[in-house]
Amino acid sequence: MKTKNRILITGNEACGEGAIQAGCRFYAGYPITPQNELTAYMSKRMDETGGVFIQAESELAAINMVFGASVAGARAITTSSSPGISLKQEGISYLAGCELPAVIVNIMRGGPGLGNIAPSQADYFQATKGGGHGDYHCTVLAPASCQEMMDLTRTAFDIADKYRSPVIILGDGILGQMMEAVEINQKSRAKKQKSKPWALTGCKGRKPNKIRSLLLKDGELEDLNRRLQKKYELIKKNETRLEQYKTEDAKIIIAAYGTSGRIAKACVDRLREKKIKAGLFRPISLWPFPYKALRKLGTGSTKFLVVEMSTGQMVEDVRLAVQNDKKVSFYGRTGGGIPSEEEIMEKALSLK
Amino acid sequence: MEKIIFKKPNSMKDALTHYCAGCGHGIIHRLVCEVIDELGIREKVIAVAPVGCAVIAYDYWNFDTTEAAHGRTPAVATGIKRVYPEKVVFTYQGDGDLAAIGTAETIHAANRGENITVIFVNNGVYGMTGGQMAPTTIVGQRTTTTKKGRDLKRDGFPLKISEMIAILEGAKYIERTAVSSPKEILRTKRAIKKAFEIQIKNEGFSMVEVLSMCPTYWGMSPEDSCKRIEKDIQKVYPLGVLKG
Numbered sequence: 001m002k003t004k005n006r007i008l009i010t011g012n013e014a015c016g017e018g019a020i021q022a023g024c025r026f027y028a029g030y031p032i033t034p035q036n037e038l039t040a041y042m043s044k045r046m047d048e049t050g051g052v053f054i055q056a057e058s059e060l061a062a063i064n065m066v067f068g069a070s071v072a073g074a075r076a077i078t079t080s081s082s083p084g085i086s087l088k089q090e091g092i093s094y095l096a097g098c099e100l101p102a103v104i105v106n107i108m109r110g111g112p113g114l115g116n117i118a119p120s121q122a123d124y125f126q127a128t129k130g131g132g133h134g135d136y137h138c139t140v141l142a143p144a145s146c147q148e149m150m151d152l153t154r155t156a157f158d159i160a161d162k163y164r165s166p167v168i169i170l171g172d173g174i175l176g177q178m179m180e181a182v183e184i185n186q187k188s189r190a191k192k193q194k195s196k197p198w199a200l201t202g203c204k205g206r207k208p209n210k211i212r213s214l215l216l217k218d219g220e221l222e223d224l225n226r227r228l229q230k231k232y233e234l235i236k237k238n239e240t241r242l243e244q245y246k247t248e249d250a251k252i253i254i255a256a257y258g259t260s261g262r263i264a265k266a267c268v269d270r271l272r273e274k275k276i277k278a279g280l281f282r283p284i285s286l287w288p289f290p291y292k293a294l295r296k297l298g299t300g301s302t303k304f305l306v307v308e309m310s311t312g313q314m315v316e317d318v319r320l321a322v323q324n325d326k327k328v329s330f331y332g333r334t335g336g337g338i339p340s341e342e343e344i345m346e347k348a349l350s351l352k
Numbered sequence: 353m354e355k356i357i358f359k360k361p362n363s364m365k366d367a368l369t370h371y372c373a374g375c376g377h378g379i380i381h382r383l384v385c386e387v388i389d390e391l392g393i394r395e396k397v398i399a400v401a402p403v404g405c406a407v408i409a410y411d412y413w414n415f416d417t418t419e420a421a422h423g424r425t426p427a428v429a430t431g432i433k434r435v436y437p438e439k440v441v442f443t444y445q446g447d448g449d450l451a452a453i454g455t456a457e458t459i460h461a462a463n464r465g466e467n468i469t470v471i472f473v474n475n476g477v478y479g480m481t482g483g484q485m486a487p488t489t490i491v492g493q494r495t496t497t498t499k500k501g502r503d504l505k506r507d508g509f510p511l512k513i514s515e516m517i518a519i520l521e522g523a524k525y526i527e528r529t530a531v532s533s534p535k536e537i538l539r540t541k542r543a544i545k546k547a548f549e550i551q552i553k554n555e556g557f558s559m560v561e562v563l564s565m566c567p568t569y570w571g572m573s574p575e576d577s578c579k580r581i582e583k584d585i586q587k588v589y590p591l592g593v594l595k596g
């Protein structure tokens with residue numbers, strides 16, 4: 001029976017359950033609000049499933065334990081919130097350079113600095129434009145519900161393994177802590193994992209494997225970077241994800257992701273009630289950003305309103321896609337502020 | 353009949369190392385490889401190389417090896433070992449890697465009783481970056497960042513991290529040895545073997561600190577470097593079993 005597979009859980013727990021469903025049996029993390037439920041959940045679930053749970057001494061240690069687990073070929077995850085994610089950046093760069101799969105979850109809170117523990121979307125630049133050093137990208141997925149927290153986390157492991165590349169789940173404090181009914185997808189559990197002949201397992205019956213990002217010989221590192229770029233082109237082609245809601249005839253298109261996207265969706269309906277043709281463009285993959293889909297939208301007179309819980313980060317990608325700055329407006333709240341429907345409506349109506 | 357009295361261990365690739373004349377890393381690499389051969393574990397070993405002079409150890413070692421970010425070596429080893437408890441996992445780290453940038457990872461891996469082996473090469477300087485002060489540099493020692501010699505007031509005390517780790521309940525076996533003479537080299541080999549055996553018996557964290565020469569950044573001949581270990585360095589870092 002279908003109802004049997006529906007459970008009421010928080011977004012943080014849904015994310016953890018998605019990892020378990022993906023066959024992830026390695027978790028390392030360090031406590032930080034607003035994602036503590038996730039760490040606690042993993043502690044319980046790893047025990048139940050015979051996996052590894054380590055409360056690490058820091059986020060630095062946690063990401064590098066995940067690096068080690070990935071070196072050994074395991075599906076591994078670490079989760080944190082903004083300040084902790086800053087600490088993980090060196091490790092994420094090493095994962096990208098060593099071409100290792102891993103999933104990193106950022107339940108964003110207000111920054112900069114210690115900031116506050118209220119929800120935020122101010123780590124968009126960090127997640128999508130690099131974050132650590134070097135020429136690399138992480139695939140970045142942005143859920144907007146507890147269901148997506150689960151489903152996208154599960155998907156994240158497949159993407160990470162397929163491209164041998166780190167994947168970030170970018171949520172926020174609201175998504176992490178709210179509760180919703182979630183449908184558990186039983187089928188996906190059986191999904192077979194890709195074999196990993198590159199992993200370090202002891203060199204029995206084969207030549208030793210080595211994993212490294214240090215490439216000192218002439219041209220070697222440039223070659224790696226070219227190869228990474230090719231991989232990123234493939235990811236752009238195959239893994240761009242988005243939701244469009246009533247955009248076909250829209251004159252005002254609100255572009256927003258995650259929690260902001262959800263609030264904006266309600267605004268679209270309210271604007272439609274007022275006979276204003278509004279639509280929602282919600283990127284689900286923030287990297288790769290759905291530039292092409294966005295570029296195709298609207299006619300000459302269509303206006304775009306970007307809504308974020310930041311002072312304006314994704315808006316830069318929207319401008320790149322639309323290629324007409326006059327058509328792109330922005331509304332944002334920052335430092336833990338959440339845009340209300342009324343504020344978004346007011347801004348949308350002012351564009352008319 | 354000819355009798356083989358010297359050969360490269362199976363665990364060692366047939367390569368010339370990049371190490372400077374008189375450097376201890378080459379000796380210690382070889383000892384590790386001999387022990388791995390003798391224990392018959394080459395195909396179960398997974399090694400973690402540091403950031404430091406030994407960063408390309410995987411070009412010399414004939415078994416599975418990964419790099420790790422500077423100092424995060426024991427965290428990476430922890431991840432591997434927890435995935436594969438039945439494999440033999442070891443880190444090879446310099447004093448900067450282990451006792452400065454990676455202090456937290458080292459202490460917590462030991463304190464968790466992580467069943468890994470750490471080969472800790474104490475040469476008293478940062479070799480790879482050109483001979484700066486290390487946490488282990490002894491008082492008065494000149495380096496590129498202590499031109500007048502390590503000054504207690506400005507630079508603090510040499511860090512005796514093995515003594516610190518020895519008091520942790522999770523640490524099973526901690527020994528300090530040297531590679532400054534054939535006799536000490538043999539002792540070092542015995543200590544490395546014991547450390548691996550402890551891991552194989554699932555007894556917990558084992559570490560061998562090896563006092564090693566860096567003639568290049570000590571500014572002396574290989575021979576004088578060996579003498580310096582016996583005369584000066586061992587006064588600060590006495591040899592022996594600290595735990596086990």
Ligand SMILES: Cc1ncc(C[n+]2csc(CCOP(=O)(O)OP(=O)(O)O)c2C)c(N)n1
Nearest residue numbers: 403404405422446447448449477478479480
């Ligand atoms: C995060 C980071 N900081 C600094 C460096 C530069 N660095 C490379 S090796 C090293 C010190 C190595 O010294 P040690 O660990 O004592 O090993 P040795 O080279 O003497 O064998 C430093 C500071 C780096 N690679 N990464």
